[in-house]
Amino acid sequence: MHLNSKVPEGSLEKKWQNYQLKSQLINPANKKKLSVIVVGSGLSGAGAAATLAELGYDIKCFCYQDSARRAHSVAAQGGINAAKNYQHDGDSVYRMFYDTLKGGDFRSREANTYRLAELSAPLIDHFVQQGVPFAREYGGTLVNRSFGGVQVQRTFYARGQTGQQLLLASYSQLYKMIHAKKVQMFPRSEMIDLVVINGKAKGIIVRNLVTGKLERYAADAVVLATGGYSRVFRLSTLAIGCNGSALWKAHKKGAFFAAPSFTQIHPTALPQSSDAQSKLTLMSESLRNDGRIWVPKQKEDSRKPKDIPEEERDYYLERRYPSFGNLAPRDIASRAAKERIDAGFGVGRLKNAVYLDFKHAIEKFGLETIKDRYGNLFNMYKKITGIDAYTTPMLISPAAHFSMGGLWVDYELMTTIPGLYAVGECNFSDHGANRLGANSLLQASVDGYFILPNTINNYLADEIKADSPTTDHPEFNKAEKEAQTHIDKILSINGTKTVDHFHRELGKIMWQECAMSRTKEGLEKAIEQIKTLKDDFWNDVKVTGNQNEMNTELEKAYRLADFIELGILMCTDALQRDESCGAHFREEFQTDEGEALRVDETYSYVSAWEYNKGEFNLHKEHLEFEFVKPTVRSYK
Amino acid sequence: MKVTFKIWRQENPNAKGDFKSYEVDGLTEDMSFLEALDQLNEELVLKDEKVIAYEYDCREGICGQCGVFIDGRAHGPHANITTCQLHMRSFEDGQTITVEPWRAKAFPIIKDLVVDRSAFDRIIESGAYISSKTGTAPEANSIPIPKEIADKAMDAAACIGCGACVASCKNSSAMLFTSAKINHLNSLPQGKAESSNRLNQMTYQMDLEGFGNCTNTGACEIECPEGISIKNIAEMNAAWMKQKLFG
Numbered sequence: 111m112h113l114n115s116k117v118p119e120g121s122l123e124k125k126w127q128n129y130q131l132k133s134q135l136i137n138p139a140n141k142k143k144l145s146v147i148v149v150g151s152g153l154s155g156a157g158a159a160a161t162l163a164e165l166g167y168d169i170k171c172f173c174y175q176d177s178a179r180r181a182h183s184v185a186a187q188g189g190i191n192a193a194k195n196y197q198h199d200g201d202s203v204y205r206m207f208y209d210t211l212k213g214g215d216f217r218s219r220e221a222n223t224y225r226l227a228e229l230s231a232p233l234i235d236h237f238v239q240q241g242v243p244f245a246r247e248y249g250g251t252l253v254n255r256s257f258g259g260v261q262v263q264r265t266f267y268a269r270g271q272t273g274q275q276l277l278l279a280s281y282s283q284l285y286k287m288i289h290a291k292k293v294q295m296f297p298r299s300e301m302i303d304l305v306v307i308n309g310k311a312k313g314i315i316v317r318n319l320v321t322g323k324l325e326r327y328a329a330d331a332v333v334l335a336t337g338g339y340s341r342v343f344r345l346s347t348l349a350i351g352c353n354g355s356a357l358w359k360a361h362k363k364g365a366f367f368a369a370p371s372f373t374q375i376h377p378t379a380l381p382q383s384s385d386a387q388s389k390l391t392l393m394s395e396s397l398r399n400d401g402r403i404w405v406p407k408q409k410e411d412s413r414k415p416k417d418i419p420e421e422e423r424d425y426y427l428e429r430r431y432p433s434f435g436n437l438a439p440r441d442i443a444s445r446a447a448k449e450r451i452d453a454g455f456g457v458g459r460l461k462n463a464v465y466l467d468f469k470h471a472i473e474k475f476g477l478e479t480i481k482d483r484y485g486n487l488f489n490m491y492k493k494i495t496g497i498d499a500y501t502t503p504m505l506i507s508p509a510a511h512f513s514m515g516g517l518w519v520d521y522e523l524m525t526t527i528p529g530l531y532a533v534g535e536c537n538f539s540d541h542g543a544n545r546l547g548a549n550s551l552l553q554a555s556v557d558g559y560f561i562l563p564n565t566i567n568n569y570l571a572d573e574i575k576a577d578s579p580t581t582d583h584p585e586f587n588k589a590e591k592e593a594q595t596h597i598d599k600i601l602s603i604n605g606t607k608t609v610d611h612f613h614r615e616l617g618k619i620m621w622q623e624c625a626m627s628r629t630k631e632g633l634e635k636a637i638e639q640i641k642t643l644k645d646d647f648w649n650d651v652k653v654t655g656n657q658n659e660m661n662t663e664l665e666k667a668y669r670l671a672d673f674i675e676l677g678i679l680m681c682t683d684a685l686q687r688d689e690s691c692g693a694h695f696r697e698e699f700q701t702d703e704g705e706a707l708r709v710d711e712t713y714s715y716v717s718a719w720e721y722n723k724g725e726f727n728l729h730k731e732h733l734e735f736e737f738v739k740p741t742v743r744s745y746k
Numbered sequence: 747m748k749v750t751f752k753i754w755r756q757e758n759p760n761a762k763g764d765f766k767s768y769e770v771d772g773l774t775e776d777m778s779f780l781e782a783l784d785q786l787n788e789e790l791v792l793k794d795e796k797v798i799a800y801e802y803d804c805r806e807g808i809c810g811q812c813g814v815f816i817d818g819r820a821h822g823p824h825a826n827i828t829t830c831q832l833h834m835r836s837f838e839d840g841q842t843i844t845v846e847p848w849r850a851k852a853f854p855i856i857k858d859l860v861v862d863r864s865a866f867d868r869i870i871e872s873g874a875y876i877s878s879k880t881g882t883a884p885e886a887n888s889i890p891i892p893k894e895i896a897d898k899a900m901d902a903a904a905c906i907g908c909g910a911c912v913a914s915c916k917n918s919s920a921m922l923f924t925s926a927k928i929n930h931l932n933s934l935p936q937g938k939a940e941s942s943n944r945l946n947q948m949t950y951q952m953d954l955e956g957f958g959n960c961t962n963t964g965a966c967e968i969e970c971p972e973g974i975s976i977k978n979i980a981e982m983n984a985a986w987m988k989q990k991l992f993g
Contacts (some may be wrong), residue, residue, distance in 0.1 A: 157827070161880040176801065177867050179907055180809040196887065232883070239883035241876050241931050244902040250890025268900055274808055283880075285871035297864070320856060349803040382774045387785060389805040481837060489805060493831045559880050608788045656798045659758070660857045663797045 113366070113718055113731040116520040117221040122207070122737050123160035126225050127384035129521065130564055134571035144570050145329040147314055148172070149356055150225055152181030153273075153551060154534025155335030156280035157558025163292035165563055167570075170327055171284065171293055172316060173690045174351055174665075176302045179281045182349040183554060184455045185563070186273025187394035187487065188257065188263035190237075190551040192230035197254050201262040205225045210549060212540020213694035214514070215257045216740035217369070217716070219709060219733060221521060226540045226549070229556045232267055236559060240279040240382035240492055244268050245593055256575050257547035259439035259745070271488045275718055276551055280558075299325075300665070301356045302593045304332065304530065305585050311530035312579040315593050319665065320398035320588065322658040324590055328706055330530045330573045331566060334360060335558065338513035338535040340373055342673045342680065343625065344617030346510035347379055347392040353669040354676050359519055364564055365525040366718040366729060368518035368538035370676065371684035374545055374693050375626050379509030380494060381463040385614070390509035391494055393466070395547040398436045400480065401504070403427050403443070405455040405464050414458070415465055415503050426450055434745040441544045441693040441706075442745060444508040448626050449704070451507075458505045465503035472500065508626060512550060514541045514693065517682075518718040518731070523557060526718075529569060533557035539715065545691025583692035592667045597657050600667050605618060605650030609666045610648045616640065616670070616677055624681050629697045633685040637678055644674045678721060686728060689713045710740055747773045747839040748909035751786060753798055754846045755858055763855070767842070775835035779822065780805065780812065782834055783845075799858040805830040807971060810906030813913070814859050815846040820910035820969040828908060828971045846915035852956045854919070863909050865955040866923060872949035874927045876936050889935050896934075903930040904972040911974075917958030922966040924952045926974050927983035932985070945985055 134645065136144070144167050159171040173181065192205040195547040206227035211218060229561040234252070244266050245253040252261040268275040287293040298319040305328070307314035326564045339354030340346040344481035359369045378397060381388040404423045411418065426446055428435045438446070447464050456462050474479050477500065481488070491499050518531040519539055524531050534554035541549065554699040622635035623629075647670070655661040689708035690699040691713070699707040715730040748771040756763030770786045777785075780802050787797040802812040812829040816822035822832040836844060845859065853861040891899075903926070911922040928945055931937035937944070960979050967976045 157880075164879045175809075175811060176804055176863060177865075177907070179870075180803050182804060182809070184809050185804045185806055194886070227844040235886045236880060238886040238889075239876065239936055241899075241934050241936050243896050243930070243934065245905050246891055246893045248893045250892045251887050268903075271808070271904060274906070275900075278903065282870060282875035286877070287876040289871040299866075318838075349809060350805055351803050383773055386774070386777050386781050386785060388778070388781050471772060490831075493807065493827050494833070496835065506754075547851045563880070593980050606792075608791045610784070610788055631923045652791055654791050654794060660799050660801055660860065661797075663791060696974040 111720070111729060113220060113518065113729055114520060115481050115731060116522055117219065118521065120746060122220065122224045124198050125221050125721055126228060131466065133565065133568040136567050136574070139167050140574050142168065144573065145170070146331050146333060147327055147329040148333045148335060149314065150181065150335035150337060150457050151178035152335060152337055153183035153277055153280055153554035154558035155181070155333070156277070156284040157555055158333055158335060158533055158562050160280065160283040160287050161559050161563045162566070163287040167213070169293040170289070170296065171294045172299045172301060174292065174298065174319060178284055178295065178299055179278060179299070181277060182352055182541050183277040183551065184274045185349065185392070186551050187270040188271045188396035188548065189267035189393065189548040190234070190276065190555070191257065191546070191548040192234045192266060192552070193264060194231050194234060196252060197263045199262045205262065206264065209260045210540065210546055211542065211738060212743055213546040214544050215706065215743050216542065216710070216714070216735065217691050218540055218542030218731065220735060220737055221742065222539045225561070226306065226553055226556055226587050229560045233552065233555050233559065237276060237279055240283060242279050251481045255396060256437060258395055258398060258443065259434070260439045265396070267396065270348060270396065270484060273551055276555065301359070304360045305587045305589045306363050306527060306586065307567065307579055307583055308587045310528045313581065315589050318659055322656070322661060324593055326586050326590060328579040328581045328586070330570055331531065332579065332670065333531045333533060333562065334517065334536055335533045336536045339673070339676060340510040342515055342616065342677050343510035343620045344613045345382060345387060345621070347376055347390055350388060353673070355669050355672040358672040358676055360517060360527065360530060362721050364527050364721070365513070365530060366518040366720055368541070368716050368718045369515040369683065370719065371624060371680045372439055372514035372543050372693055373443040373510060373625070373680070374512040374514060375508045376511035377440055377508050378466060378506045379448055381458055381460065381505055383460070383613065391490070391493065392509070393504065393506060395440070397466060397484060397487060399467040400475070400483065401436065401468050402437055402470060403466055405450045409454040415467070424455070425655060431745045439544060439546060439744050442492055445506050445626055445695060447604050463505040463507040466506045467503035468499065469503070471722045510621070510625065512545050514538065514543060514545055518716070522568060523562055524565070524569065527668055528734070531562060533562050533595055543694055597664070597668065599655060600651065600664065600671065601653055603649065603651050605652045607652060609651060609653065609663060609670055612643060612651060613670050613673070615643055616674055619643070619676055620680070624684055627695050627697055628684050630685065635679045636681045640674060640677045640681065647671065647674060650718035680728055683717055685720065686717065706743070708742070714740070747834065747908040749782070749840070750842040751783070752842055752844045753859070756855055757857065759854055759856060772832050775833065777834045777867065778805070779816070779832040779834065780829060780830050792949045799860045801860050802830055807831045808906060810908040813848060813910055814907045815848065815913060817844050820848070820914040821971065825968045826971055826973045829907070833906065848909050850912045850918035852918065853909060853912065853926070853991065859934065863907070865957070866907050866909065867918070868955060869920065869924055869948055870871060870927065872951035873940070873944040874931065877940060891935060899930050899933045902926040902974065902978055905974055906971060908970065908971060912957065914965040914969040915958065916963060916965070917961060919960045920952050920955070920957035921960040921979045921982070922970065922974060922976060924948050927980040928982055929978050942989055945982070945989065946971065
């Protein structure tokens, strides 16, 4: 199958405009007759649902949480990027586009990445108008700060709670449209399967998480906005409920999965302290604006950090990457931390961490300034660890974070199933092999608010004449029956091991072989191990309770069943890419200095996997760099 | 360490609930309170019993989905944190810990420790927004907002919607929640146009949902994970009075 990215004609600056000029429009009276299902209500889902409803479409929005306000966009701390050039420091749309493309190690689509930068400035206008209390100067204008991988200040923020403030603005806009009866909201509802009729996405099967019953919903198009899948590692910075099931079901129904192995490991999370741990809390990358990362120069140094003199500290990021220093991009900062920890320089009780130190910043700017900038992050650190980071350095460690991979989408954000769209983190589009900090909130918002509402019409215009789908179609019967069989099977195993047991095992395999550093041998071994784990799960898992009630154990079980299969695909994807790029670091492919070695001649493509009865067929979208020549990515 | 959890179990909204005790051993001080409950649930599965239903999602204190009453206090023994941020080092070895759901008429119990907080969503949808459609915004720096005002709006906007304020109030009042949202939007220039309508609609909905009124005990601001001040309530009441007196 030829993957048509549908990138429009023209220069980079004109592409989005040209697309909109040629796209089909729908008159307001007809929009009312068209219905859209949005699965997920985070920044991209809520933004899409609210905006599509404002345009006049009939919207149904689903989320597994008790309210749209819980979606994990809420947890993004540091900020959102926009090419406003308010700081007069040489920023522009083009520079932001280039930083993002380079940050992604030239493995994303030029046109999409440019559009992301192009739409960033109006997005800030939008959020300010929605009442987001961004940080301000005394004179009343907006403040910016820096983030990793760039040398300008283009990040807007609301203390360390930027994601929360953007999400709450979107949530408010969504509930405004619910109040206006333009959106029907279904909280505590989880998509269990996708319904495809005559090759087009026409509905979903949902499990009501309170009654446990399966329900059917039909629409003229389906939008997935279900976020990332890094909980495949079990320990991650994600919310416990985040899962990959909606993506996986869509994948099994024909949506290609792009670059599944491109997973970002965030350099500044709190280290793991025990096996029982359920979550790795993130400390915002913005801390690297003022905090300095170091380890002792001496191995197994057991002195307290304050007792280690300056000359015996190794500020390894500043040493290895003098021009970007502590603001090196995430993949590079994470790998550098792993390198030091593996070499025996790790600190903390389990020797699995590095220091993030604010001593110099406090001396330079004063305690009050640092409190003003990061107060809530320091408070959070204290609540979790019991340690005061104003007086002793933070202990930080890399943790699984963002999924650059996701469902393959074209320029219109449509997957390979007509009528099925993917927005926000759950698609693969703009970040390539590594995402820059503060581009995640941006992409989720831009997809939901600005792009999808201007592309979905191009598909729906042709659906006006078609009969609206109804839930008594045989495909709905079939999908519901399959979902029921799947759940029955899980409940009938009655084995001897808990769901969490299997999740811990999966997480260990994935973290060991498919995280910061990968090898051919390790990945081949991991695939076999996960296959064995899958057999064991389906023979020996134990889930108590019934289907027709609130049953959190059953929810965990069917999500994990999908994670196990996704884990196999992630390893398969990492195995086929005989190069290192961005977050994908294959030990066999590195420079003499230990940096990633890209192989553009062979691997300048997006891998897009087709599901084929338990096997995966590889398709390639070749990346054509029409405007930018890929270079060796250097932050030295 | 070893503790005994005395936990409220209730099959469904209509069933009669009761406390049940569970002994859990092998815990460590570094474990979070919810991780201790996770361990208990794993043990229950292996004993062929139904797991305890309790809520959580982000486990980093920001989503607001977790929240239970622990030994008579919302989110446990410390002020200004969420349940997911509570760690076992805050308890003694051998301690009995009583765990209950939020108790408020407007938050009916769904199962065990899970309550229905959709009343909060309905207060939000009655007016906690600025009516500007996507695509209609002016340039962001065209309306300067002095730092003090932006900071004050942010203080109020930090609410995570967990419901601890309602649960710890003897009147089950939602006035901290409602006033914080009103003040966040009404203090910003963008929110001014709809300020009086917002005040009326949101307080009307708050009463309709069956929440009580504030009698200034201050329990809410102590338990609020974001430490939102009850000054917000005073400000909301003042705005309301002003409107009644002067229109």
